[in-house]
Amino acid sequence: MTLSGFWRSALDPERVMQVGVVRWQDGVRQPREEQLTVEEPFEIRIGEQSLAVIMRTPGNDRELALGFLFSEGLIQSAEDVLRIEDALDADGLPLPNVLKVILRNQQQQQALQTHQATFERHFAVSASCGLCGKNSIADLLYTTPALEPDTFRVREAVFYDLAAQLRARQTVFSHTGGLHAAGIFTQIGELQLLREDVGRHNAVDKLVGHALLHGLYPYRERILMVSGRTSFEIIQKALLARIPCIVAISAPSSLAVELAEKSGITLIGFLRDRSMNVYTHPERIVP
Numbered sequence: 001m002t003l004s005g006f007w008r009s010a011l012d013p014e015r016v017m018q019v020g021v022v023r024w025q026d027g028v029r030q031p032r033e034e035q036l037t038v039e040e041p042f043e044i045r046i047g048e049q050s051l052a053v054i055m056r057t058p059g060n061d062r063e064l065a066l067g068f069l070f071s072e073g074l075i076q077s078a079e080d081v082l083r084i085e086d087a088l089d090a091d092g093l094p095l096p097n098v099l100k101v102i103l104r105n106q107q108q109q110q111a112l113q114t115h116q117a118t119f120e121r122h123f124a125v126s127a128s129c130g131l132c133g134k135n136s137i138a139d140l141l142y143t144t145p146a147l148e149p150d151t152f153r154v155r156e157a158v159f160y161d162l163a164a165q166l167r168a169r170q171t172v173f174s175h176t177g178g179l180h181a182a183g184i185f186t187q188i189g190e191l192q193l194l195r196e197d198v199g200r201h202n203a204v205d206k207l208v209g210h211a212l213l214h215g216l217y218p219y220r221e222r223i224l225m226v227s228g229r230t231s232f233e234i235i236q237k238a239l240l241a242r243i244p245c246i247v248a249i250s251a252p253s254s255l256a257v258e259l260a261e262k263s264g265i266t267l268i269g270f271l272r273d274r275s276m277n278v279y280t281h282p283e284r285i286v287p
Contacts, residue, residue, distance in 0.1 A: 039198045078213065186222065235267070248271065
């Protein structure tokens, strides 16, 4: 039997593909159609020079570009960016999956174009890869200060409703079952923004990029929730965005816990039903 290949799904043609598969169940096989999350390379250019190629799910690409540059330390604020535009081919037509970032400071842009080969992410990276070039917690905290002590407090009961809200808004995941999600919640548990991507790091970068584009940075007095586990890189991105509380359905890594402790972030894992593990700074959680 020959499978029928791929085609764009009418449900969400930008982010969902359909594919013919063979389904086996109890010794019986039958052809059927399944939906897949789209994964495509996304190139970020500084001026005319390629800086990085990221494997991602299409959508919110300007947010991803800005969040990536900010998380990498290549820009310090949205003011550093003059504009983000489609890259063009030789005929003046937009290149798919390629954005060009024009920096306001032309000397900075020229320096990046000249020395871009020194950046460790100049090559294609997998969507699950985190930030590169940050080799230790000490290095990070040297350039990014820990959060200041605050009065941000969240009632315990608020956390138990977050996962259901996140899941209910994961439109692509509901079709494919193949995406990570990251969401920004208020102190009382209202979901303000959600982004999906094949890479959890990309989803968080899109949230950060959205804040920079729309004047919402920093995300103080907000809760970040991520699907899956929490890695060092997720904590790093949250620290840069000044997010005081991170929640995940699965476990954190040891380095994530260490960075959260030293940077002043409340880190929660294994959020299930009516239970959770609070790994760092439990003073922000009240009955």
